[in-house]
Amino acid sequence: MAEEKKLFKVTIDNITIEVEPGTTVLNAARKIGGDVTPPAMCYYSKLQGSGGKCRTCLVEVAAGSAADPRPMPKLVASCRTNVMDGMVVKNITSDKVTDARNGVVEFLLINHPLDCPICDQAGECHLQDLGYEHGKEGTRYEFKRRTFEKEDIGPYIQLHMTRCILCYRCTYVADQLTDKRVHGILDRGDHAEISTYISKAIDNDFSGNMIDVCPVGALTDKTFRFKNRVWFTKPVDAHRNCDKCCGKVTLWQRGDEVLRVTARKDEWGEVQNYDGKPGWICNDCRFHKKKSSDWVIEGLTNINRHSVIGQGKYPGLVIPKETIAEVMHGRDPKLLMDIHDISDVNDPSVDLSLIEGPATSKTFEKNEQ
Amino acid sequence: MQLTNRAKQVDRKPMTWLESIYLWNILKGMGITFSHLFKKRPTISYPEQKRSFSKVFRGLHVLNRDEEGRERCTACGLCAVACPAEAITMEAAERLPSEENLYREEKYAAKYEINMLRCIFCGLCEEACPKDAIYLSQTFAPSNYSRKGFIYKKEDLLIPNPVTEPEAYQKALGDKAGKN
Numbered sequence: 001m002a003e004e005k006k007l008f009k010v011t012i013d014n015i016t017i018e019v020e021p022g023t024t025v026l027n028a029a030r031k032i033g034g035d036v037t038p039p040a041m042c043y044y045s046k047l048q049g050s051g052g053k054c055r056t057c058l059v060e061v062a063a064g065s066a067a068d069p070r071p072m073p074k075l076v077a078s079c080r081t082n083v084m085d086g087m088v089v090k091n092i093t094s095d096k097v098t099d100a101r102n103g104v105v106e107f108l109l110i111n112h113p114l115d116c117p118i119c120d121q122a123g124e125c126h127l128q129d130l131g132y133e134h135g136k137e138g139t140r141y142e143f144k145r146r147t148f149e150k151e152d153i154g155p156y157i158q159l160h161m162t163r164c165i166l167c168y169r170c171t172y173v174a175d176q177l178t179d180k181r182v183h184g185i186l187d188r189g190d191h192a193e194i195s196t197y198i199s200k201a202i203d204n205d206f207s208g209n210m211i212d213v214c215p216v217g218a219l220t221d222k223t224f225r226f227k228n229r230v231w232f233t234k235p236v237d238a239h240r241n242c243d244k245c246c247g248k249v250t251l252w253q254r255g256d257e258v259l260r261v262t263a264r265k266d267e268w269g270e271v272q273n274y275d276g277k278p279g280w281i282c283n284d285c286r287f288h289k290k291k292s293s294d295w296v297i298e299g300l301t302n303i304n305r306h307s308v309i310g311q312g313k314y315p316g317l318v319i320p321k322e323t324i325a326e327v328m329h330g331r332d333p334k335l336l337m338d339i340h341d342i343s344d345v346n347d348p349s350v351d352l353s354l355i356e357g358p359a360t361s362k363t364f365e366k367n368e369q
Numbered sequence: 370m371q372l373t374n375r376a377k378q379v380d381r382k383p384m385t386w387l388e389s390i391y392l393w394n395i396l397k398g399m400g401i402t403f404s405h406l407f408k409k410r411p412t413i414s415y416p417e418q419k420r421s422f423s424k425v426f427r428g429l430h431v432l433n434r435d436e437e438g439r440e441r442c443t444a445c446g447l448c449a450v451a452c453p454a455e456a457i458t459m460e461a462a463e464r465l466p467s468e469e470n471l472y473r474e475e476k477y478a479a480k481y482e483i484n485m486l487r488c489i490f491c492g493l494c495e496e497a498c499p500k501d502a503i504y505l506s507q508t509f510a511p512s513n514y515s516r517k518g519f520i521y522k523k524e525d526l527l528i529p530n531p532v533t534e535p536e537a538y539q540k541a542l543g544d545k546a547g548k549n
Contacts, residue, residue, distance in 0.1 A: 117445030117499050118476045226461045226476050229446035311450060342520045345458040345480045358463035364479050 008085040009066075012036050012059075013093045025078035025089055026057050030268065037268075038091050039101075039130055041108070041215045042167035043079035046271055046278040050172050051079035054165065055104045056130060060097050063088040075100050098134075105134040111146040111190075112216070113162050121217030123230035123308050126269060127165065146190060153183060154203060156222050156287045157211060159194060164218035166192055170210035177280060178204035194218070205244055208286040212263050212271060223287050224252075224260040225358040231308045233259050238295035244282040246274050250301050251292070255346070257353040258290045264301070290353045427492045427505040430483055430521070431528050431541060435473055438530040441502035444478035448494035448503055456487035457494060473500075481526065485510045485519040507543050 007018040012029050013036045019028045027045065029037045038059055043051030051057075057079050061072040066086025075097060078089070091097055109131060116122045148161035171184050171194070186193045211219050233252035240247045252260040263281045264272040271278045289295065303310040324333055340348055344364075352359060387393070413420065422428070433441050444461035462479035464472045471477075488510075495504045513519060529537035 115474075117443045117447070118474055122445070226444075226463050228461070229450075231450055232446060308450065312455075337516055342517045343458070343482055344522065345460050345482050352460075358476075359460070359479060360462050360465050361468065361479065362465075363462065364460075 006085075008083050008087070010083040010085075010087045010089065012089045013091050019083055021082075023083050024051075025059060025061075025076075025081045025083055025087075026051075028083050029059075029078065029089075029091065033267075035092055038078050039126070039133075040079055040268075041126055041130065041165060042169060044169050044172070044213055044270055045268075046273075047169060047172040047176060047213065050167075050169055052077050054108065054167055056101060056108070058097060058100050058104065060090040060094040061087060062090050062094075102134045102136070105130055106136060106140070108165050109135060109139065110141050111162070112165065113145065113147075115163070119160075119163065119217035120220045120225060120230070121163075121214075124269075125217060126215035148193065151195070152222070153219070154207060156208060156283065158220050158222045158225060160218050160220070161193055161195075163216050164194055165216055166194075167215055169213040169215070170194065170219055173210040173213055174204075174207070177206040177209055205282045205284070206280055208283045209263065209271070209280045211286075212265075215269070221260055221262075221286070222357055223290070227259045227352050227355075227359065228254055231311055234313060235301035235303065235309065237264065237298040237301050239298065240285065240289065240295050242282060242285050245285060246277075246279045246281065247285060248272075248274060248279050249281050249285055249295075251295060251297070253292070254352075256292045257351060258292055258295070259353050261286045261289060267304075422507045426507050427490045427495075428507050428509045429485075429505070430488075430494070430503055430526055431506045432481065432523065432526040433502050433504060434528055434530060434538075436531060437470070438532040439471060439473040440477055440527065441473050441500045442478045442481060443474040443476050443500055443502070444481070445499065447497040447499060451493040451497035452488075453491060453493065454487040454489050456484045456489075458482050458484075478523065481523045483521045483526065485521055486516060506541070 005020065008021055008023070009016060009018050010025070010028050011017075012025070012032060015032050015036060017028055017032055019031065026038055026040060026043060038057035040051070040057045041054035043054075043057060055077060057077055058075040059078040059081075060075055061081070063069040064072055064087060065084030067084075069086070078091075108127065112127065116125070116128065119125070122128060146162070151159045151161065153159045166185070168185065174183050183195060186195050208221075211221050214220075230252070233254055235250050235252050238249055238251045240249075248264055249261050250264050251258045252262065261281070263279055266272045271280060273279065300313065300315055302315075303313060324336070340346075350359075350363060355363060435441055442459075444459050446459065449455075449457040449459060458480075459478045459482070460480040461476050464475050464477055490505065492505050498504075510519065510521075528541045531538040
């Protein structure tokens, strides 16, 4: 047992917890959970070396350790700071931290476009959550925003560099999950830009995971592009036997159509662990298995009831059985209105899930002829 | 037990002969009826005459266009998610390079439908819209013989193009013209 292992006692927002030496303050706070946990935009526990870039996880260290109880002079990034025995950390109880975090969010939003109505990430975007909690209503920035042309990274991934906050998570995915890294960051400072070298397509089997790790809408799934808003799709857990990955995914459905496939996320918005390994999924599962018959459906994904994605989803919903056939003794009712006769939306003849890219006017034109 | 002192004792005396022919009561009633002939009429002859609506009247929805006549709606779904009656549905599409004069943003609503049978005209869609694309006008949904007629599609909802039909556009704007 861990008797010989000395555990460090750390107090975060007046809650004391014992953690192993070498744990970061952020991970210790995640063990406590709830509001105490600092938000993290760049740190991703499943990617080695991530963190330390976005500064949203700043915390105040009121006492460095039991041996040296002096406070740390500046706010520290909790994802990069290891706990010490007797450390006292202040997160939401410190005004300095809230203030600094508001500033950080303002900086992150300086170049971020306000195109949430268009962005496919809206509804599950970490920057949206962060902005909602810490952001200002207006902007004080009066200059031209940094803009880029949208770019295709491979056939399935769309890069909106304008939305990027340079968290570097996707480059770590490219580094650690795929064998040949073909994309990275070009230039420095304000000009820094995620790109594939000379628009080289990423055809690695696990490249799709950079969509899942992206905290904003910079990397989005092209096969899901503009198909539906996240909160109108129904997330269900499903699995299939895949020889490349764990095959455990979340399907985002509309009716029986599978509009999008993602890895399953845990409460921190990270990919869930299976048998101690992160459940990354392969591109085959993500981009090519867009039929519900490809999957074994386990049931509705558990969605936090405060999330907009939970709207209109009723766990434990019992659909009453169709009574018309029984009452009419098999005859067809004379005055039943089929909504598809009038409505063009959700037309059964257009299966959006099977279209490669976003729908255009041509998709619907064909149908009208 | 008596709750108020307004209770009247019922008169159960048998009617006299004059009372039993009811003539006096009929004349009294007719008197009230005919006196209304000389009073001001409270009704108007709709649809020739129309009453003016309040400034904040919430009527039939209009999908707005910008000054150049491009559709403002980007199919963000906020109106649909705000709608308490779940009356709004839409389907988005990507704007093609040749359609830049039609749609304001790179994504637009290819299909947009409001079920006026479900709509409760609460105006939450108008409030939720980040693009100023939908507003409730000062007309109401006309009656119809079939349910089909109450599924309003994009062509029913879109405001006339201000560039090609400026007069119809101004008319559709109505009293809201000076609002924004």
